[in-house]
Amino acid sequence: MARGRTEMRRIENTTSRQVTFSKRRNGLLKKAFELSVLCDAELALILFSPSGKLYEFSTSSTLKVIERYKMNTKNVASDSRSTEQNIQQWKRDAETLAKTIEVLEISKRKMTGESLESCSIYELHELENQLEQSVAKVRERKNHLLEETVVQLKERERLLLEESASLLKKKSLATSPLQEMIPRADNVGEDVETGLYVGWLKG
Template sequence: MLFWQMWLAIVTLSWNPTHLQTHTRTVFLYYIFFFSLSLLFAVKSKHTLALFFYISIYFFLSLLFAVKVYLVHLHCFLQKKTHPPPSRKEMAREKIKIRKIDNITARQVTFSKRRRGLLKKAEELAVLCDADVALVIFSATGKLFEYASSSMPELLEKYKLHSNNNVVDKVDDSLNLQLQESDQTRMGKELLDKNRELSQLRGEDLHGLTLEELQRLETLLEGGLNRVIRTKDERISNEISTLQQKGFRLMEENKHLKQQMLTLTSNGKRPRTRGVELDNVATNPDDQGQSSDSVTTNVCSCSSGPPPEDDCSDTALKLALPFN
């Protein structure tokens, strides 16, 4: 019995303070249990010396135990004061660096665990959200692992169709954008060239031109000036021919009027104009010819002169003979 008590005391005193703090109640119960057994044995043996010896040993061990517990509590108090307990952030799980696992066995174990977790998450996503999920995994050895919520071929065909549509749309958008940019660049360049040519035709912005370019510009301007002069001459000749045709037409009308005058004169009627009496018209043929010549001269002078054609038209109307 004494041997077990000594062993319990040695183990108690040699424990780590942290462990002793954790198991203080258990050790104290052990002491009470062994003390009761020893006391019962001493009383039954009726040896006063043995009883005194057991009580002395227990008193000494209890004193050592009390000192040890006090020191442990003092150590823990000082440790808490100098080293406060870690916060929740510090107690959180450390982040694992994502890199290739060098150990092949550990790599295979990690692959198996992560693969099962990934397949489980894919299945949960398909069930909870009613989504079409397809998962394809190839291991390092080339082994295939797959999961599909409905049918893998249907999901792959759907994915291909969606990918092709996206690619076509992206290609069309990029081509249209490139065409628009090229058209804008080309039109901007053409606009700058035309503005520069126009300013050069006006005689501006000629400092950067070489001698050959100046000669070419001079030839261009001379050709343009000749075309302008030619067009002006054509317009003038056309107007002259138009006026001549009007003069000939007025002369024909004048001849027709003279014949009407002769006819009326031969019938004994005296022609009158509107508010103007034709006194110069003679009844004999000589006088009639003279008056006709004077009228013809007036009409020709009206048609060949520069006055407007409205005046000649008024003259022709005045020569009309109203019938009384």
């Protein structure tokens, strides 16, 4: 029969509380020992009973483990301060990036002809110059790509012509021996001399 789930609250009966403490204390010490052996872990377990009696288990020395714990907590505190400083720096960087993005968004809208109401004549003139320079660069890049495409197409045309000429040459060489084996038309019907004699044999 399955055991019922123990309610996690203080046991009011003193005797039951002492029995439960003894059983679970032994189980806890056993688990600590198994963990140290199986996983080669360094640990220290300190336990006080309700009456104030001390129970402890350590893989080496409880004081040594406690000193090691203190050293690690100092490092953790130092790491925590370093982490806090990093977080503050990240926040400042995020604010700076947010402002930069906002400026870029405003500039982008102006480049597309939006939000021009607040621009002065000087700003509009500068914006016009920037757009003209951008168009010139785009046109230059487009012409460069078109020239590269023309060169590639001409090279492809040359390769295709060479391949076509090569195929025609191979075809001509392949058909020449067959033509030599076929009788020529001007030889048809000519007499052929042989050693045969037609007629009566002379005695």
